[in-house]
Amino acid sequence: MPNPSLPFVRTLNPVRLNSLGGLASGVVLLAAVPLLFVIYNSLQLSTQQWLGLWSSRLPELLWNTLSLAVLVAVGCVVLGVSSAWWIARREFPGRKLAVWLMVLPLTVPTYVFAHIYTTLMEEDGWLGRLWLALGGGADTIPDLYNVWGATLILSLAGFSYVFLLARAALSQSTRSLEEAARIQGASSLEVFWRVNLPLLRPAIAAALAVVVLHVLSDFGAVSMLRFQTFTLSIYLQMSGRFDYQSAAGLSLILVMLSLTFLVLERFFRNRQRYYAARQSRPQPRQRATPLETGLIWSWLGFITLLAFGLPLAWMLSWSWEAWSQQLIDAQFWGYARNSLMVAGIAASVAVVAALPVAFYNARHRSLASHTLLHLSSVGFVLPGPVIALGILSFLLAQLPFLYGGLAALLIAVVIRFLPLAVQSIDAAMAQLTPSVEQAGRSLGAGPLENLWRVVLPMIRGGMATAWVLVFIDTLKELPATLILRPTGFDTLPVRIWIEASEEMLELAAPAALMLVIGTLPVLWIMMRGESATTSNP
Numbered sequence: 001m002p003n004p005s006l007p008f009v010r011t012l013n014p015v016r017l018n019s020l021g022g023l024a025s026g027v028v029l030l031a032a033v034p035l036l037f038v039i040y041n042s043l044q045l046s047t048q049q050w051l052g053l054w055s056s057r058l059p060e061l062l063w064n065t066l067s068l069a070v071l072v073a074v075g076c077v078v079l080g081v082s083s084a085w086w087i088a089r090r091e092f093p094g095r096k097l098a099v100w101l102m103v104l105p106l107t108v109p110t111y112v113f114a115h116i117y118t119t120l121m122e123e124d125g126w127l128g129r130l131w132l133a134l135g136g137g138a139d140t141i142p143d144l145y146n147v148w149g150a151t152l153i154l155s156l157a158g159f160s161y162v163f164l165l166a167r168a169a170l171s172q173s174t175r176s177l178e179e180a181a182r183i184q185g186a187s188s189l190e191v192f193w194r195v196n197l198p199l200l201r202p203a204i205a206a207a208l209a210v211v212v213l214h215v216l217s218d219f220g221a222v223s224m225l226r227f228q229t230f231t232l233s234i235y236l237q238m239s240g241r242f243d244y245q246s247a248a249g250l251s252l253i254l255v256m257l258s259l260t261f262l263v264l265e266r267f268f269r270n271r272q273r274y275y276a277a278r279q280s281r282p283q284p285r286q287r288a289t290p291l292e293t294g295l296i297w298s299w300l301g302f303i304t305l306l307a308f309g310l311p312l313a314w315m316l317s318w319s320w321e322a323w324s325q326q327l328i329d330a331q332f333w334g335y336a337r338n339s340l341m342v343a344g345i346a347a348s349v350a351v352v353a354a355l356p357v358a359f360y361n362a363r364h365r366s367l368a369s370h371t372l373l374h375l376s377s378v379g380f381v382l383p384g385p386v387i388a389l390g391i392l393s394f395l396l397a398q399l400p401f402l403y404g405g406l407a408a409l410l411i412a413v414v415i416r417f418l419p420l421a422v423q424s425i426d427a428a429m430a431q432l433t434p435s436v437e438q439a440g441r442s443l444g445a446g447p448l449e450n451l452w453r454v455v456l457p458m459i460r461g462g463m464a465t466a467w468v469l470v471f472i473d474t475l476k477e478l479p480a481t482l483i484l485r486p487t488g489f490d491t492l493p494v495r496i497w498i499e500a501s502e503e504m505l506e507l508a509a510p511a512a513l514m515l516v517i518g519t520l521p522v523l524w525i526m527m528r529g530e531s532a533t534t535s536n537p
């Protein structure tokens with residue numbers, strides 16, 4: 001009989017524990033397959049080929065990708081911090097609605113943003129006609145097919161990440177530091193610049209990590225805007241030239257950029273960490289004056305109009321056009337069925353695969369378990385085209401009978417979004433008291449019965465969240481689906497990409513609208529948890 005005074009981990013059978021660790025290691029090894037094959041293929045490039053890449057492509061791709069990341073980061077900080085400040089520090093009519101309006105842009109994929117705005121800015125588009133009516137010439141309509149257009153699109157699509165973390169930090173910041181600054185004679189602007197902004201740096205750094213990783217991995221927006229970055233070049237190398245080794249070389253550089261940024265972000269965020277006193281008083285919201293209310297809603301309304309209002313109006317308008325012309329037929333619903341099927345299978349497989357990794361980390365805290373947990377997140381730094389290239393190389397070398405089938409696509413999207421499932425289940429496991437499992441064992445339940453009747457029912461909320469998160473992100477996945485889908489197997493994102501390229505607006509709009517509607521559940525789950533941590537009494 002195990003000693004009940006010992007920690008639960010120490011009462012486990014070593015063989016059973018090793019088996020769990022082996023299962024978690026197997027999942028992590030499979031998740032690392034794309035990265036391993038990308039490294040292997042890139043090492044096959046000769047020195048002459050590397051020099052050829054450097055002289056022909058790399059300088060332009062590095063400049064385009066890094067400049068786009070910096071500009072989008074600046075745009076997201078301006079939009080996210082300004083909106084978070086007003087909502088966190090002022091009480092005004094419609095404030096709760098404003099919170100939702102600031103996060104609804106997360107439901108619109110970047111390639112949908114790009115398609116809608118390039119259409120709106122044409123001469124016969126809504127914004128194009130407005131530009132002409134205001135006196136601008138047709139030859140002066142702003143061109144979005146450049147770095148500034150890509151910056152606009154990706155900033156509108158990504159500023160909500162900065163808003164959420166900045167709002168949480170502002171809501172939880174303390175009054176004492178600001179009051180001390182005001183006692184010393186600091187103005188409101190000086191308090192913001194010298195007190196609030198430095199305290200916001202960790203939250204902004206975390207949000208920018210998400211934003212920059214999205215920029216580095218984005219394929220949909222840059223492909224529709226024809227702006228050459230690493231992801232678009234990798235896709236063109238694979239689909240146009242079938243040069244997998246050069247694509248692997250570009251992929252390796254992109255992965256190194258992502259990892260370098262993550263290391264730098266972690267280093268600077270740790271240096272900027274601060275601690276608040278336990279008895280610190282939270283900052284209350286001040287009631288906005290009528291003038292402030294007008295200014296707040298003018299700014300938030302302008303952001304909402306660009307980031308969600310115009311895209312939603314465009315999708316509804318053209319979807320109605322498609323419905324009236326009876327273009328939403330059985331074929332369209334077939335694309336929707338394909339998307340739902342892939343997303344449902346991928347979410348279910350990801351949850352099952354994430355369970356041993358999260359369970360091992362929760363019940364055997366060690367360097368090995370933490371290492372496996374972090375390695376399972378490799379999908380965060382691997383863009384869709386890179387994962388597709390790694391899976392393609394692996395299947396051609398080891399499992400050629402799976403090439404061209406649905407299994408290849410499912411493997412890719414499971415690896416891509418496995419980190420979402422692992423993090424959600426690990427968070428749920430951390431709240432599970434080991435003594436509950438011990439009680440099941442003491443009553444004679446075996447390991448599998450204890451898992452089925454005790455553990456899984458108690459973490460079903462975390463598993464459901466994990467399933468929804470993977471389902472929604474798989475539903476929107478574009479580059480891996482474009483590369484690995486079976487012949488004739490189209491999903492909603494693929495149809496948006498194809499029909500946008502052919503200017504068939506009435507067919508692209510219903511698919512885009514369905515993706516937005518399908519993303520709302522995950523937004524509700526995210527906001528439900530986030531609102532609990534930022535509620536201000």
